[in-house]
Amino acid sequence: MTAQPVTAESFDLVELLPSRRNPAQLRPWVVFAVVVVVAFFALILSRVWLDRSGFELDELEQKIGFEEARLRDLQLELARLQSPERITAVATANGLVYPQERIAIEVPGIDFERLDPDFRWAQLKVVLTAQP
Amino acid sequence: MAARRKPGEARLLVLGVVFAIAWVGIGFRLVRVQGFESEEPKTRGELQRVRHEDLSAPRGTIFDRDGVELAVSIDAVTVTVNPSELGKPRALARLLAPKVGVPRSVLRDRFTKPGSQFAYVARRLEGSAAQEIRDFVEEREIAGVYFGTEPKRIYPAGELASQVVGFVRDDDMVGLEGLELKYDEVLAGVPGHQIVERDPYGNPIPQGEFILEPAQPGADLITTIDREIEYAVQQILERALNETNADSGTVVVLEVGTGEVVAMATAPSFDPNAFAQADPTTFRNRAVADVYEPGSTLKVVTIAAALEEGVVAARTTMKVPGKLEIGDKEYTDVDHRITERMTVAEIVARSSNIGTILIQDLVGNRRHHQYLSAFGLGRVASGDLPAEAPGRLEHFSDWCDTTCGPSTAIGYRVDVTPLQMAAVFAAIANDGVWVEPHVVREVISSDGARQPYEPTERAVISERTARTMRRLLKGVVESGTGWRAAAPSFTVGGKTGTTEKFVPGEGYSEEDRIASFIGIAPIDDPRIVVAVVLDSPHGETEDESDLRFGGVSAAPVFAEVAEAALHRMGVPPDVR
Numbered sequence: 001m002t003a004q005p006v007t008a009e010s011f012d013l014v015e016l017l018p019s020r021r022n023p024a025q026l027r028p029w030v031v032f033a034v035v036v037v038v039a040f041f042a043l044i045l046s047r048v049w050l051d052r053s054g055f056e057l058d059e060l061e062q063k064i065g066f067e068e069a070r071l072r073d074l075q076l077e078l079a080r081l082q083s084p085e086r087i088t089a090v091a092t093a094n095g096l097v098y099p100q101e102r103i104a105i106e107v108p109g110i111d112f113e114r115l116d117p118d119f120r121w122a123q124l125k126v127v128l129t130a131q132p
Numbered sequence: 133m134a135a136r137r138k139p140g141e142a143r144l145l146v147l148g149v150v151f152a153i154a155w156v157g158i159g160f161r162l163v164r165v166q167g168f169e170s171e172e173p174k175t176r177g178e179l180q181r182v183r184h185e186d187l188s189a190p191r192g193t194i195f196d197r198d199g200v201e202l203a204v205s206i207d208a209v210t211v212t213v214n215p216s217e218l219g220k221p222r223a224l225a226r227l228l229a230p231k232v233g234v235p236r237s238v239l240r241d242r243f244t245k246p247g248s249q250f251a252y253v254a255r256r257l258e259g260s261a262a263q264e265i266r267d268f269v270e271e272r273e274i275a276g277v278y279f280g281t282e283p284k285r286i287y288p289a290g291e292l293a294s295q296v297v298g299f300v301r302d303d304d305m306v307g308l309e310g311l312e313l314k315y316d317e318v319l320a321g322v323p324g325h326q327i328v329e330r331d332p333y334g335n336p337i338p339q340g341e342f343i344l345e346p347a348q349p350g351a352d353l354i355t356t357i358d359r360e361i362e363y364a365v366q367q368i369l370e371r372a373l374n375e376t377n378a379d380s381g382t383v384v385v386l387e388v389g390t391g392e393v394v395a396m397a398t399a400p401s402f403d404p405n406a407f408a409q410a411d412p413t414t415f416r417n418r419a420v421a422d423v424y425e426p427g428s429t430l431k432v433v434t435i436a437a438a439l440e441e442g443v444v445a446a447r448t449t450m451k452v453p454g455k456l457e458i459g460d461k462e463y464t465d466v467d468h469r470i471t472e473r474m475t476v477a478e479i480v481a482r483s484s485n486i487g488t489i490l491i492q493d494l495v496g497n498r499r500h501h502q503y504l505s506a507f508g509l510g511r512v513a514s515g516d517l518p519a520e521a522p523g524r525l526e527h528f529s530d531w532c533d534t535t536c537g538p539s540t541a542i543g544y545r546v547d548v549t550p551l552q553m554a555a556v557f558a559a560i561a562n563d564g565v566w567v568e569p570h571v572v573r574e575v576i577s578s579d580g581a582r583q584p585y586e587p588t589e590r591a592v593i594s595e596r597t598a599r600t601m602r603r604l605l606k607g608v609v610e611s612g613t614g615w616r617a618a619a620p621s622f623t624v625g626g627k628t629g630t631t632e633k634f635v636p637g638e639g640y641s642e643e644d645r646i647a648s649f650i651g652i653a654p655i656d657d658p659r660i661v662v663a664v665v666l667d668s669p670h671g672e673t674e675d676e677s678d679l680r681f682g683g684v685s686a687a688p689v690f691a692e693v694a695e696a697a698l699h700r701m702g703v704p705p706d707v708r
Contacts, residue, residue: 047339050338050339051338051339053338054336054338054339055335055338057338058335058336058338069206069207069259070259072204072205072206072207073206073258073259075201075204076201076204076206076286076288079200079201079204079288079289080288082200083288083289083290083292084289084292084359084360084363084364085289085290085291085292085363088363101620102620102621102695102699102705104621104704104705120702
């Protein structure tokens with residue numbers, strides 16, 4: 001092992017460091033210092049990233065709130081559009097009138113005992129589709 | 133001899149002492165602020181950043197039986213200004229006035245009020261209207277205009293079932309009428325609370341303090357109301373009021389077997405979206421809040437009791453005199469003045485008062501009262517509507533020996549609601565089983581738990597008696613006083629009712645009548661019961677029939693309602 005020449009520039013450092021330690025002995029300290037610095041910056045970066053995520057989260061929550069409000073508005077609009085009063089007014093304006101006479105048609109193959117109108121419509125469609 | 137100090141050393145010493153004193157001062161202050169006075173600056177800082185915010189619970193929705201909204205809450209936009217921040221308040225008032233529908237002078241006064249820092253521009257605007265103002269303000273970069281949200285209750289179907297649904301107070305969304313009132317606690321939910329740190333712009337500070345106690349949204353109500361039948365009923369009722377010159381009217385459509393109220397309409401009606409402008413007398417749900425003496429429609433209970441007790445049969449023939457004097461009262465019939473022989477079926481079809489009184493005499497007061505009570509009279513019919521009247525049914529021990537039994541037999545001395553009477557006929561339609569009528573089918577809480585309404589039910593008369601009663605009621609329409617109730621596509625049965633209107637403080641009115649018709653359709657395979665009650669109809673029909681009678685004014689309304697409701701329900705016609 002040979003001693004390093006002491007220069008004027010490194011004089012102060014040499015003064016501060018233990019005089020008989022070689023660079024190999026210093027390495028763990030250097031590594032430790034680097035780790036500390038890296039950890040410090042990593043911590044800063046993670047905080048920044050976390051803060052940014054927080055803002056993004058907040059933005060997304062606002063967006064969800066906005067979309068939920070829009071959904072409610074659309075549901076309301078749908079309910080208004082389905083209002084019998086509105087439909088009647090539009091139908092009347094277009095010249096539609098209530099039938100004066102209702103005619104019941106009995107179609108063979110349809111189970112009239114079933115009171116569910118949707119079921120009977122489905123059966124009627126089947127009967128009509130089967131027509132030549 | 134002491135060494136002389138260098139000239140700079142003294143200055144250094146002074147400086148050191150000064151610094152030392154300064155550091156001691158700072159240290160002292162630091163210890164004091166951090167140690168002894170830390171609470172005050174901490175609180176001040178928290179007040180600036182940490183906000184305690186109440187979270188309002190969204191009010192539950194009221195649906196019809198098909199899941200269409202009858203009452204819904206939205207986050208409406210409220211526009212406010214800080215007048216002290218406005219550059220040109222008068223110009224802004226001029227530009228905003230037409231957009232928010234507020235007179236320009238009103239806005240100008242609000243914006244120029246000295247010292248004011250807050251003024252409303254418009255409250256509870258809906259989506260597009262609010263967006264228009266927001267765009268306007270942003271385009272022109274107008275400072276001092278702010279947008280916030282406030283809950284708003286909207287009734288998309290307008291006047292439809294308005295007395296059933298009711299409405300809420302705008303400011304605090306508290307239910308004031310109808311289901312909104314009765315189910316207020318269920319619909320309202322539980323408000324939440326949050327503690328959050330915000331920056332000066334109101335944005336939450338990430339990693340800041342955040343404690344959330346979420347609001348629990350109100351439960352939804354699924355009603356039994358069919359919106360399309362309700363609309364048809366309302367239209368028919370309003371037309372009937374015009375044609376019969378009645379003061380008001382109400383119609384109840386009950387589903388047989390389930391007790392579900394398919395439609396409940398009262399006219400005149402009101403729009404709950406603008407209830408402040410409506411006549412408050414129209415808020416009353418007359419189907420449950422108004423009581424009346426049912427007259428001949430109550431004869432079904434007298435006859436059913438007699439049949440059930442076996443004191444008469446449908447074919448039993450009785451000698452019915454032209455008039456009957458009991459105590460100081462003379463009872464007569466409308467269509468005969470001499471003694472006639474009538475079967476029980478004819479007594480019902482012709483709505484004979486005297487024949488019914490004779491039958492009631494065979495039943496006796498005690499047993500008669502028993503049946504009236506079993507059919508649900510004298511107590512609230514349903515538990516889910518507010519302001520429901522129990523009506524009046526005196527205990528038989530309080531009945532007088534002379535006219536009390538006879539008058540009760542023909543529907544006087546008993547006060548009922550239209551809903552109670554509809555339930556009586558529904559029991560006859562349901563093979564003698566009385567089912568509690570109700571408007572709410574189920575309550576769905578915010579966590580999705582469903583709580584169906586379970587109506588009470590009880591057997592009142594036997595299936596055989598119920599079947600006989602339906603045959604008698606069919607006769608009323610086929611050959612009796614209710615012939616105008618005949619529906620084109622369905623066989624129906626029912627009973628007419630006409631009573632002199634009792635005016636408190638004046639007694640029975642000479643002119644005004646309560647006209648009613650309550651019926652079952654189709655009578656051979658009952659699906660619905662329709663009760664029609666008209667208050668004070670006047671005038672005559674084209675064939676000069678007196679509209680004050682239930683068979684003339686209310687029966688045709690029944691026919692129209694039954695026809696519309698059964699078609700909507702998909703019931704096949706039984707008249708070919």
